[in-house]
Structures are given as C-alpha cells and as structure tokens.
Amino acid sequence: MKTIFIDGTSLCFPVLKSIANILENTLPLLSKTYKIVLILPKEIDKSYIQQLGISDVVFNSGLNSDNFSIVDFIFRYLPGTRQIIRKYNPDFFWNPLSYYPFQRINSKTKFITMIHDLFTLHPVSKRSFLKKIIFKKLIGDTLKNVDGVIVPSAFTLASLELFFPKEIKKTRVKVIYNGISLPSHSSSYAEYQKPQDDYILFIGRLSYWKGTDILLDLYDRYNYNRYKLVLAGVIDDRAIEIKLKKVLQTNPNVIYKGFISDSEKEMLYKNARLFIYPSRYDGFGLPPLEAAIRKTPVIMSNIPVLYEITHGKGLYFDVRTGVSDLLQILESVDDTTLKKTAEELYKVARGYSWKTFVENFVDFTNRI
Structure with a gap:
C-alpha cells in the first residue's frame, strides 16, 4: 500500500x-x-x-x-x-x-x-x-x-x-x-425552528461577488414581499455589511442567520420555497447543487461555471442586468416549471x- x-x-x-x-x-x-x-x-x-x-x-x-x-x-x-x-x-x-x-x-x-x-x-x-x-x-x-x-x-x-x-x-x-454530501435524514435539525412563512434562501459568503447585493436590492429598492428572504453565511464585504444593516432595519421580511451549523443548514435547505444563487464568480458552485439534491427549486445566475455544473438544466437570470431579470423570473415562473426544473436538477446533482x-x-x- x-x-x-x-x-x-x-x-x-x-x-x-x-x-x-x-x-x-x-x-x-x-x-x-x-x-x-x-x-x-x-x-x-x-x-x-x-x-x-x-x-x-x-x-x-x-x-x-x-x-x-x-x-x-x-x-x-x-x-x-x-x-x-x-x-x-x-x-x-x-x-x-x-x-x-x-x-x-x-x-x-x-x-x-x-x-x-x-x-x-x-x-x-x-x-x-x-x-x-x-x-x-x-x-x-x-x-x-x-x-x-x-x-x-x-x-x-x-x-x-x-x-x-x-x-x-x-x-x-x-x-x-x-x-455532494447526500441529505441528512437525522432528526438533529429538529431543534431548529422552521420559519413560519415561505422563504427564499441564500447560503454562502455575503459579498458582492456572490451577488448578495442583488438579493438585498430585490427587497429594498424593489420591495419584493411575496416570500421572506433568509440569508446565511459570513459577511465578506464591508459595503454589503452596511447595506444589510439598513435592510434589516427597514424590511422585516429579511432574516440574517449568520454562520450556521450543518444541522440548521439542512433544515433551511429542506424547507425553502426557493434557493437563489446570484453569484458573479465561482470556481465550482456547490450551493445550487446542495439545494438541488434536496429537491429544492433553484434560480441562479447565468455565469458559465453554473451552466457547466448544472448541465444547463436550471433556471438562470442574467446577472449583468441584476435585479430586473431576476424579478421577471420570480413574477412569471409557475409551480409546474419550478417542480420540473427541480426534478431535472436533482438528477444532475445525483451524479456528483x-x-x-x-x-x-x-x-x-x-x-x-
């Protein structure tokens, strides 16, 4: 050996x-x-x-x-x-x-x-x-x-x-x-209370390059309120930190969890109405696949690496136009489309x- x-x-x-x-x-x-x-x-x-x-x-x-x-x-x-x-x-x-x-x-x-x-x-x-x-x-x-x-x-x-x-x-x-680690079937995440309302989830570094500003603008400038927004991860950008504090003070639909445990992450993934990943750059792009393996619908940016790892099977918005294209998808996509793309992405994620x-x-x- x-x-x-x-x-x-x-x-x-x-x-x-x-x-x-x-x-x-x-x-x-x-x-x-x-x-x-x-x-x-x-x-x-x-x-x-x-x-x-x-x-x-x-x-x-x-x-x-x-x-x-x-x-x-x-x-x-x-x-x-x-x-x-x-x-x-x-x-x-x-x-x-x-x-x-x-x-x-x-x-x-x-x-x-x-x-x-x-x-x-x-x-x-x-x-x-x-x-x-x-x-x-x-x-x-x-x-x-x-x-x-x-x-x-x-x-x-x-x-x-x-x-x-x-x-x-x-x-x-x-x-x-x-x-990709398979979903946990443990009851260890039961200690974490599921948000009462349907929510959009983002997990990752809160920064410009991960597109956190796009999500904050969605709830600040565009006052989107169909679902709550749950953000989880460390803040890696001073400008984002300032903007987040402002949005948290003015919009009760935005929730910041900070750094979360694996158990809480499991709970949030499994119960999210949507997972949105507006990244401007990634070397791989794990979070959309982690959501997909749990059959959570995903909307993500259209950067090349995300097309690559999801085999073009997802719902993508033009990150160059930012909030406007994302909002158009959110307002036009129906449950049937979300379910269909979630099933297709699940099959892709199973391959990793x-x-x-x-x-x-x-x-x-x-x-x-």
Whole structure:
C-alpha cells in the first residue's frame, strides 16, 4: 500500500470549512487505497482523526494555533511541510489549499495540489494590483513545481489556460468535480425552528461577488414581499455589511442567520420555497447543487461555471442586468416549471459523488 501525506490545515480552522468538507468526505475513502499520514498545525480530537481513516499524524508548528493566515501558511508552514516530505519521502503529497510555490524536491514523492478558482484575478474580486501580481506569481510557481493539479471545473481549467499558458504545460492538470454530501435524514435539525412563512434562501459568503447585493436590492429598492428572504453565511464585504444593516432595519421580511451549523443548514435547505444563487464568480458552485439534491427549486445566475455544473438544466437570470431579470423570473415562473426544473436538477446533482471523486483522484495519481 502506497503512502500519501495530506495537509490537514483546513480541519483546524473554521474559515477553511469548504476545504475541510472535501477532506472529511474523501479521507475515509482514500484510506482504502493509501496509508494516509495527516500533516497538522495543531492537535485535534483523536476520535475525529480515527473516523477519517488516518493512520498517523505529523505536526508542523508553522501556523498560529488560533488564527489562520495565508501569508504564514505559504511562507512559514509550507517550508516546514517541505522538510517533513523530505524526511519521510512518501509516495504522494496532496495539498488541497492551492499553493506550493517551491522548487521540486529530488525524491520519489509526487506533489499534487488543488486550485479551486482564480477569483483574485477576476475583475469582480476588486483586489489591488499588487495582490493580483502576488497571487499570479504564487499560482504560476505552483504550476511549475508540482506534478499534478486538480481543478473542480472545466471553467477553472480554461481560466488556468488563459492566465498561465506557459506554466500549465509544465504539469498535469485534471478536472475532477467535487462530490455532494447526500441529505441528512437525522432528526438533529429538529431543534431548529422552521420559519413560519415561505422563504427564499441564500447560503454562502455575503459579498458582492456572490451577488448578495442583488438579493438585498430585490427587497429594498424593489420591495419584493411575496416570500421572506433568509440569508446565511459570513459577511465578506464591508459595503454589503452596511447595506444589510439598513435592510434589516427597514424590511422585516429579511432574516440574517449568520454562520450556521450543518444541522440548521439542512433544515433551511429542506424547507425553502426557493434557493437563489446570484453569484458573479465561482470556481465550482456547490450551493445550487446542495439545494438541488434536496429537491429544492433553484434560480441562479447565468455565469458559465453554473451552466457547466448544472448541465444547463436550471433556471438562470442574467446577472449583468441584476435585479430586473431576476424579478421577471420570480413574477412569471409557475409551480409546474419550478417542480420540473427541480426534478431535472436533482438528477444532475445525483451524479456528483465523493466516491467518483476519489476514483478519479486515485486514477490521476497513478498516471503521474
């Protein structure tokens, strides 16, 4: 059995929950093929590690134990990881956190990383010129120094080819779609009270790039009141935070839940009248599929990656026109159409499994 060292930083910091979700779903399956050694910045619950199918743990103290810093991760933690790999010389090293901008180690170890998106380089990110230069340098060096790169969509692959036409030729890149966790049938979410009225749901980062402003405008400028609006997720945008406070004070139909547990998320998904995802940019776009797997009707923006992952089976509005096109769909769509598209999207969502992800991952590593 071959050995794979995997960076488990995401399991230690809530801010990296989306990456942790990938590991939580793949490690138990990967443990059937590999001996897994987890590299961690600090101790975590031993029973949790055992549930993930981990054989052993190695600690790297390059990160502050309380707060995650991408600067510390790249310039302190990863060099320490490099020394660990040099010492143990495993067959593979997998870093699911995008970056590994260091020269190759002369060993048998094959280095694999995941590049989830190129958001920083997209105009909607509003990142400074300096941050874009630094990000481009880090990703470019990563492409030159790893043996394999996994991306979650053909859209992200095309973005890599656009921004890094030379560097991408120096490594192998494979599209492996993320899996979707099946709905929980546990009664654990019964503790959360279902909203009394029908509601539209949004789950994700509250920010301009996720289109939160479009939903807030729907209830503020357009005074939409057919359904309540429930927003859940961390606020990642100062302007959105200010606008949200205003709307919450003036419109009782808007509810902000903040960061929610998995159990409450399950309850909200299952009971929503509609899930709306007005994103301006995504590398994959998990929330619409999470709603679809629960047969909740979805309306989403018409960005290319959402067309890709939903196979064009959804209801889409033109995000460039913002609220007006979304409102037109909300006012014209009937229950029959919503039910039909929900059934079609459910079939699409069923095709995304972590088992398939792991099978593709193993096949990819064997070909490197």
